[in-house]
Amino acid sequence: MYHHISSYRVRYADVDQMGYMYYGNYSKLYEIGRVEALRNLGVRYRDMEQNGIWMPVYENHSKYIKPAKYDELLEINCKLEIIPSTRIVFTTEISNEEGILIHIGKTTLVFLDEKSGRIMSCPEMILEKLQPFFE
Amino acid sequence: MYHHISSYRVRYADVDQMGYMYYGNYSKLYEIGRVEALRNLGVRYRDMEQNGIWMPVYENHSKYIKPAKYDELLEINCKLEIIPSTRIVFTTEISNEEGILIHIGKTTLVFLDEKSGRIMSCPEMILEKLQPFFE
Amino acid sequence: MYHHISSYRVRYADVDQMGYMYYGNYSKLYEIGRVEALRNLGVRYRDMEQNGIWMPVYENHSKYIKPAKYDELLEINCKLEIIPSTRIVFTTEISNEEGILIHIGKTTLVFLDEKSGRIMSCPEMILEKLQPFFE
């Protein structure tokens, strides 16, 4: 398994009138989690995109356990539990300042060849970097 | 079953650099779908909230079939397939201008008594209005 | 002068924990105002963009007079007071359900030739359609 931890401060822009982070804004935290997890492996999504490899989201499942509140510093734990194929599945566990797990997201993305518009396999470059974590 | 149709024009603010609506923004469309479905029944969420009944999201599942693109006028079909209990489950089917189903969301919310902070049953007022659709 | 009126329902996604629409979200209302004002003239921004004409924002001034609140149906009055040159200036006046002016925005955009990356004059096609309103 490969995992990487990022952090995120909840902003006024994120919070609704219940004082909770709006349910749609967790998607941005998943994005931060997976992009930083890839960067930590040495893979920049912006480079992939410039090389014609897109990663659109195919499926997402979110579980809201407890609300995230304004100004809290959240911990984003992004996990890759399975070696990617044509799909890559990131599990995002979000904890609040007291270390309590408040949210779980599971996001499936596909690899898309921009030119042909076709689904493709996970680039070798990513597989090689993940290999050591799955031995 | 009860269902209600709303529409939504995809804005520049919604779209990412792939030219697709950003995956997190579908949550706003589910919100529009369910709030307008309730309004159509004669229930305004703002009144519920002022009466101390909150409806935080508990779970969400999203399936991205095809991308929504800039300036498309989407159709949001919000369905209630089961009579709500302490939970209410909205299924949102989104179609593009050509009538093609591009996205499905399934959102579970709970009823929360703001004062006590406790989960409560679906208010009678909503159940009464839904009754005719489930006979 | 040319002006066009659109409407916008304030969503939960828009509102912060003061119960006010978040100050950054008015930008989306200006966008709706100007895009619908152009559409009403027979100009679709998506077509312009496909023809290689971009309209990035150059300057914006916002005045927050009164807050917009959750679920209010706002009126967006988008005005063009000067014939556009290399710049186009939209004034957006937003009123709440009681008809009270709550917000004024003034947004300056430029016309950009995507290929050359250079500022260009307002396309003839827009000028022709605006002409009758400035006689």
Add this chain to the structure above:
Amino acid sequence: MYHHISSYRVRYADVDQMGYMYYGNYSKLYEIGRVEALRNLGVRYRDMEQNGIWMPVYENHSKYIKPAKYDELLEINCKLEIIPSTRIVFTTEISNEEGILIHIGKTTLVFLDEKSGRIMSCPEMILEKLQPFFE
């Protein structure tokens, strides 16, 4: 003068189909700038709010010099050039990875007594902490 520097990584969620950060999203960067500038002084906005002092935005002026692009690590320089009275004015200068100034924002907020709903003077606690920077 008091100033404080924060940083922000441009996310996919922030960028539009021109590949530029959407013009409305700079507001979030101003927010990060001023909240972190206050935190660096020892003032947490969340504490102020819990003590019944709100800071709604009254006016904003934005100048878009160059676009911010996906994945860029921006520098947010938040400046307080005048001692606050009933208003506080933050100037936000945003630079890109090459150190080029790409954006300037000027945001005026007021101090509001939540209970009375009235404008109030800047709390002593903030003035004391700012004093050394204005001597």
